[in-house]
């Protein structure tokens with residue numbers, strides 16, 4: 261795994277964070293050392309996919325990057341499912357296509373799409389994952405996207421949403437941010453790397469509170485909305501569409 265050193269040298273002007281070739285090359289290392297609980301979330305996506313994915317349905321990984329979640333879900337999916345892995349970063353899509361093409365043919369089909377998840381038509385889905393990606397979608401577009409996920413799900417289908425979050429209480433915000441930075445330091449990032457990446461993400465990654473996410477998911481129609489995981493300022497929520505229309 262190539263080590264993430266993108267922010268290790270001082271930059272005169274830190275530009276906005278983008279999912280370009282440099283990031284895609286180091287992404288597995290970057291995300292593992294930046295998101296506390298990332299491995300646990302992935303492992304639960306694998307477990308949840310075996311429960312929720314049903315035969316002859318679509319499964320979506322929205323903002324799939326290099327397909328970490330997609331590749332864990334594939335063995336859980338019956339062969340007549342189609343697993344759609346969608347990302348709008350060419351650097352991610354190109355690498356994921358090579359990874360998928362290098363796999364021995366087995367399990368359900370994976371279709372990799374280079375597309376904006378806000379414009380992609382979703383249909384007949386049993387399980388949808390949006391892992392650390394809604395945070396990069398403009399806030400004003402998030403409800404429409406969650407509505408399109410809800411509308412595409414079959415009754416009993418589920419959405420797994422993981423996000424970096426913020427807090428209304430300034431003391432909680434400061435403490436959890438500090439703990440996140442301690443986590444990064446403990447995983448080898450310097451204060452310079454932490455500070456420069458923070459600047460790069462400032463206008464790109466717009467976190468909301470857990471309450472805002474839960475309220476939005478309820479508003480678009482989910483009958484059961486269950487935050488099931490939190491580590492510092494990262495949360496994962498499972499939302500299930502009721503079997504009966506409400």
Ligand SMILES: C[S@@+](CC[C@H](N)C(=O)[O-])C[C@H]1O[C@@H](n2cnc3c(N)ncnc32)[C@H](O)[C@@H]1O
Pocket residue numbers: 279291322323324325326327328329346347348349352375376377378390391392393396397
């Ligand atoms: C933090 S990464 C997601 C990590 C990945 N889901 C995982 O579990 O490893 C965010 C990804 O979302 C993609 N992305 C951001 N906005 C998007 C959009 N509007 N449409 C499609 N992909 C988007 C980025 O290109 C990036 O690959």
Ligand SMILES: O=C(O)C(=O)C[C@]1(C(=O)O)C=C[C@@H](O)C=C1
Pocket residue numbers: 290291294295392424457461465
């Ligand atoms: O490094 C951070 O502070 C993060 O917020 C981590 C985060 C994310 O949550 O998406 C940011 C950018 C990279 O895609 C990987 C992880």
